[in-house]
Amino acid sequence: MKMKKTNLIAALLMLTGLNTFAQTEKKPMAQLINDEFKFAADQYKVLAKNIPAGKTPQTFENGKPVNYDIKWWCSGFYSGSLWYIYEQTKDASIKQEAEAALKVIEPNQTYTGNHDLGFMMYCSFGNAYRLTGKPEYKAVIQRSSESLATRYRPVVKSIQSWNKSKYWECPVIIDNMMNLEMLNWTSDNGGDKKFKEISVIHANTALKNHFRPDFSSFHVVDYNPQTGEVIKKATWQGAANCSAWARGQGWALYGYTMMYRFTKDETYLKQAIGIAHFILNHPNLPADKIPFWDFDAQGIPFAKRDASAGALMASALLELAQYTTGNEKTEFKSAAETMIYSLSSSAYHAKLGENGGYLLMHSTGAYPLNSEIDVPLIYADYYYLEALARYKKWYL
Numbered sequence: 001m002k003m004k005k006t007n008l009i010a011a012l013l014m015l016t017g018l019n020t021f022a023q024t025e026k027k028p029m030a031q032l033i034n035d036e037f038k039f040a041a042d043q044y045k046v047l048a049k050n051i052p053a054g055k056t057p058q059t060f061e062n063g064k065p066v067n068y069d070i071k072w073w074c075s076g077f078y079s080g081s082l083w084y085i086y087e088q089t090k091d092a093s094i095k096q097e098a099e100a101a102l103k104v105i106e107p108n109q110t111y112t113g114n115h116d117l118g119f120m121m122y123c124s125f126g127n128a129y130r131l132t133g134k135p136e137y138k139a140v141i142q143r144s145s146e147s148l149a150t151r152y153r154p155v156v157k158s159i160q161s162w163n164k165s166k167y168w169e170c171p172v173i174i175d176n177m178m179n180l181e182m183l184n185w186t187s188d189n190g191g192d193k194k195f196k197e198i199s200v201i202h203a204n205t206a207l208k209n210h211f212r213p214d215f216s217s218f219h220v221v222d223y224n225p226q227t228g229e230v231i232k233k234a235t236w237q238g239a240a241n242c243s244a245w246a247r248g249q250g251w252a253l254y255g256y257t258m259m260y261r262f263t264k265d266e267t268y269l270k271q272a273i274g275i276a277h278f279i280l281n282h283p284n285l286p287a288d289k290i291p292f293w294d295f296d297a298q299g300i301p302f303a304k305r306d307a308s309a310g311a312l313m314a315s316a317l318l319e320l321a322q323y324t325t326g327n328e329k330t331e332f333k334s335a336a337e338t339m340i341y342s343l344s345s346s347a348y349h350a351k352l353g354e355n356g357g358y359l360l361m362h363s364t365g366a367y368p369l370n371s372e373i374d375v376p377l378i379y380a381d382y383y384y385l386e387a388l389a390r391y392k393k394w395y396l
Contacts, residue, residue, distance in 0.1 A: 026341055030396050033388045036344060037088035039352065040359055040385060044085060047357025048097055051078075054104060059365075059375045060356025070105045073116035076124035077382040079105065083127035084385040088392075102128055102137075109143040115161045117148040118179030123382060126185065138189070145186040145195050148179060152198050156223045157205040159198065170225040173236070174210055174217045174248045177203065177255025184262040196262070203259050207271060209233070210252070215274035216244040216295075217252045237366045243296035246309040249279055254316035260323060272320055273328065279313060280335050288342040289313075289335055293364035304373060307348045308363040308380035314339035315387040322394060333395065336387065343384055350376070360384055 027035070050065035051057050056075040059066045068074070082098035085091070101124070108120050121144035129137035151160045153170060161173045180199035187196035209221050209230055219235040238245030256272040259265070279285065284295050290310035297303035314336040321332040342348060348362050355361055358376030365372025 029337070029340075029391060032340075032344055033088075033392050033396075036359075036388055037085055037385075040081075040085045040381075041089045041091045041094055042352055043350070043357055043359055044082060044094065044097070045357075046353055047078075050357060056101070056104065057357075057378055059372055059377050060358055061372070061375050065356050070108055070120075071111060071113065073114060073119050074378050075105045075108065076120040076122070077378040078124075080123035080127050081378070081382045081385050083124075083131055084382075084389050087127075087131055088389065098128065106140060109140045110147055112147050112150045113163070115148065115151055115159050115173075115176050115179055117144045118182040119379075120144075122179075122182035122185065126182065141182060142186050142191050145183050145191060148183065149195060149198055152202075153223075153225060155228045156225060157228065158202050158223065160225075161220075164225075168220070168222045169231060170223040171220050172202075172206070172210075172223065173220050174206065174255075175251045177206060177251055177259075180255065181258050181262075184259075188262065199259070200263065200265075203256070203268065207256075207267070211271075215271070215278040217248055217275075219245050219248050235368075237368060239294040239297045239368070243294050244278075244282075245294050246291040246306050247293075247312065249275060249291075249295070250309045250312035250316065253279065253320070254312060257316050257320045257323070261319070269323055272316075273324065276317060276320055276332060280331065288347070289338045290342050290348065290362075293367050297367070304364050304367065305348075305362050306364040307343060307360045308365075308377050308383065310339045310343060310348075311360065311380050311383035311387060314343070315383045315390060318387060318390045318394060336391070340384075340387055340391065 047057060051067055055067035056070055056072065057078050058068050058074055079098050079101035082094055082101060086095045086098055105120060105124060122141060125137045125140045129141060153160050156170055158172045159176055160170050161176050162168060162171045180202060183195035183199040187193050210217050218233040219238050221233050222231040224231055234241045235243065235245060238248060253272060253275045256268045256275065260268040260272060282295050284300050285291055290305050290307055292300055292303040293306040317332045317336040321329045324332060343360060348360050350359060350361055355376050359381045361376055362374055363377040363380045364374065365377060367373055
């Protein structure tokens with residue numbers, strides 16, 4: 001009986017976000033954001049020391065830095081994070097490192113081997129161009145959009161995500177919504193209008209085939225490339241084919257919010273709002289609003305969290321709140337605030353010089369593959385910094 005009572009108490013503490021992760025007293029948001037960017041500048045100088053020439057940082061695991069080749073889908077997040085930090089701190093050494101990181105990944109502009117060019121080149125060169133206006137950065141973005149567009153499959157009406165393998169014929173994953181931002185931006189900034197047309201067609205196809213009636217998303221939809229028919233709906237990183245992989249829901253939320261920004265199509269806004277309600281009203285979302293790695297993961301409330309999903313959702317919700325009014329606007333902004341405060345607390349936030357130089361702890365990359373479990377991840381930092389920057393710009 002005593003053991004059962006102890007387990008029950010532990011479960012309740014996990015669900016309320018009050019377990020061993022200590023909650024800190026809230027700072028005013030303006031002070032928190034200012035402090036976080038100053039901290040990030042110092043912490044990323046630690047991270048920079050752990051990156052070999054020609055590589056990009058991914059995580060810090062088992063006491064060792066993990067860095068990957070520039071073709072890895074996360075290669076743009078380091079430079080992108082540095083640009084966010086530079087924007088707020090004006091630290092010249094951070095800018096220098098951001099520029100150096102761009103040169104490392106610049107060859108990716110002609111890469112056509114995956115659908116991740118938006119992550120790789122827009123998060124990096126997009127922020128660089130936004131802050132500097134250098135025409136050479138814009139040219140890289142435009143060339144990257146041309147490369148990404150080569151993966152568009154007219155019969156499927158989608159951009160193919162991964163290449164054909166023994167598992168898939170023409171897979172399209174929900175993450176791919178994020179890469180549409182670069183295509184939209186390029187068309188709206190002097191590029192070929194076909195890029196935006198492709199992004200709209202892709203978003204509409206995903207709207208038709210990726211979502212369930214409750215607005216949750218499948219991770220992977222595999223298509224017959226000859227007929228465009230759906231072969232199967234499955235997962236690669238989620239708990240099950242029918243589950244709601246947390247970061248996937250975040251990609252969907254961010255993606256359709258972004259599509260509304262570029263098109264003002266109310267269909268996309270309605271979808272984004274529906275996804276937001278699915279996330280925020282889910283009975284398995286903890287009180288601190290940092291989700292478990294999958295909303296249907298086994299072992300909840302003891303399942304691993306995914307800080308990267310929380311950071312991504314916070315950033316998306318802050319933008320969605322810009323397009324809504326009344327109670328919904330308040331709900332989305334308040335939820336994002338809770339996520340930011342949670343991520344900035346000792347529950348998820350690293351100390352200076354620790355965590356391999358990354359800002360956030362407790363992310364989950366691909367749990368079913370036993371890959372990157374309960375570790376820092378570069379894209380968790382990126383979307384956390386983006387959320388902080390967005391809050392400052394829009395709400396302070």
